[in-house]
Amino acid sequence: MHTKSRFLQISAISEAILHIFFGIVTLACLIPLWAVISISLSDDNKIRQSGYRLWPVGFSAKSYDFVLSQGRAIWHAYGITILVTIVGTVLCVLVVSMYAYILFRKDFKYRKFFTFIGFFTMLINAGLVPWYIVCVNVLHLKDTIYALILPYVMNMWYVLIFRTYLSMSLPDSIIESAKIDGAGEFTTFFRIVVPLVKPGLATIALFAAITYWNDWWLPFMLIENEKLYNLQYMMYRVQQKIQYLAEIAGKLGASGIVPTDLPTESARMAMAVLGMGPIVLAYPFFQRYFVKGLTIGAIKG
Numbered sequence: 001m002h003t004k005s006r007f008l009q010i011s012a013i014s015e016a017i018l019h020i021f022f023g024i025v026t027l028a029c030l031i032p033l034w035a036v037i038s039i040s041l042s043d044d045n046k047i048r049q050s051g052y053r054l055w056p057v058g059f060s061a062k063s064y065d066f067v068l069s070q071g072r073a074i075w076h077a078y079g080i081t082i083l084v085t086i087v088g089t090v091l092c093v094l095v096v097s098m099y100a101y102i103l104f105r106k107d108f109k110y111r112k113f114f115t116f117i118g119f120f121t122m123l124i125n126a127g128l129v130p131w132y133i134v135c136v137n138v139l140h141l142k143d144t145i146y147a148l149i150l151p152y153v154m155n156m157w158y159v160l161i162f163r164t165y166l167s168m169s170l171p172d173s174i175i176e177s178a179k180i181d182g183a184g185e186f187t188t189f190f191r192i193v194v195p196l197v198k199p200g201l202a203t204i205a206l207f208a209a210i211t212y213w214n215d216w217w218l219p220f221m222l223i224e225n226e227k228l229y230n231l232q233y234m235m236y237r238v239q240q241k242i243q244y245l246a247e248i249a250g251k252l253g254a255s256g257i258v259p260t261d262l263p264t265e266s267a268r269m270a271m272a273v274l275g276m277g278p279i280v281l282a283y284p285f286f287q288r289y290f291v292k293g294l295t296i297g298a299i300k301g
């Protein structure tokens with residue numbers, strides 16, 4: 001009969017306290033999310049009169065009608081965000097996993113050098129101005145789709161997490177067996193290592209996907225062409241200058257709403273709801289790997 005170790009046992013009182021604590025934490029996370037959805041479904045005039053409420057005040061879908069009536073501008077920004085997130089996440093996982101793999105290999109001659117370079121650049125950087133000059137004058141990324149992808153492809157913090165995960169979950173004997181069987185380095189990595197470390201890869205992929213999806217800073221710094229605006233930057237523009245909504249409506253001429261009738265408060269929340277949709281739906285697919293990968297990767301190596 002299977003019995004639990006005494007270190008894994010927990011008293012009924014402690015379990016109840018933990019359930020209450022995490023219930024409160026869960027509510028603290030869900031209530032703001034519900035408030036955003038509720039405000040986005042409220043009438044703007046009612047919001048101005050009574051303030052924000054947890055339940056829709058004067059239920060209205062006018063904000064969603066207005067945001068979605070922008071047509072191509074919204075859907076184009078959605079497309080840019082999805083494209084950048086997919087391509088950027090794939091590249092980030094590829095670069096991070098391969099960099100972590102060579103740091104994991106004890107027989108790699110320049111392991112200490114590349115570890116030092118990674119640590120050094122993670123702790124010390126030249127600052128914003130040199131970064132901008134390199135991106136614009138050296139790499140010529142300004143006003144290109146690559147400006148939204150390449151700056152986040154490499155992240156040393158993800159490398160350290162994944163290297164630790166490899167050290168904890170991948171025996172050296174597997175690599176040695178592959179070499180004895182005549183497998184090359186790329187064959188060993190893609191056909192033997194990658195299938196064994198899916199939780200770690202999923203964890204890095206989720207981190208990278210959230211970073212790309214929520215990014216508004218790179219378009220702010222490097223993009224002037226409106227056709228390359230992503231969804232988050234469009235939301236930033238709306239939050240900083242609500243008149244931008246009227247400008248879009250005037251350009252497209254699709255909504256028929258005059259600027260004085262713009263659903264300003266509820267429109268902000270409607271764009272927030274639309275902006276977080278796909279990434280929230282993607283989380284359950286990563287969740288089965290996420291906890292295991294993050295837990296093992298977080299152990300100090």
